[in-house]
Amino acid sequence: VYCSELRRAKETVQEMLPYLGDVPIVYTKGINEVSRGIYRTRQEFTLALKGSGLKEHKFRPPEGENYFDVEERAAKFWDFLKGNHATDTVLVVGHGIFLRFLMLQIQGLHMREMAYLNVDNASLSSFLIEDGKVLTYRINDCTHLLQYAESKREDAQRTKIEVSS
Secondary structure, three states: OEEEOOHHHHHHHHHHHHHHOOOOOEEEHHHOOOOOOOOOOHHHHHHHHHHHOOOOOOOOOOOOOOHHHHHHHHHHHHHHHHHHOOOOOOOEEOOHHHHHHHHHHHHOOOHHHHHHOOOOOOOEEEEEEEOOEEEEEEEEEOHHHHHHOOOOOHHHHHHOEEEEO
8 A cells, every 4th residue: 555645645544444454554755746835725826826827737836846747756656566566456545636647657648638537536546457558447436435425326336437448
């Protein structure tokens, strides 16, 4: 299990502990969400972004990252996973932007494809990979949350995408 060092991810892992068994958990900043640098609130970041005149993916706040930086981190992490866990089952607990970049790396897609890849909070995405090739994957699966819903909707299964190569 690899987990972001940020509080939200750590809380998620704590909820999963009863289901994980005796698996080591590695907390790493390498899979943290994009760093907004000196800006501590979304409002501060948004004002600085507007003032910069740049698109969000190109804007690098002071002491922070832009999307190209996160893409590079995701590529390094993917290379690490391939080199160290080629035949293992790996759980990555992280955040939306980083995880989207990681999924793009896994599928060999360009950054511009991220616009078509939505990852909801609390969703699960999984990839079955053999010999370096993605055989099947599921993205943005939220069906595990149905147990907490007041009423279970039949259309909830439509929230997941399953693709076979």
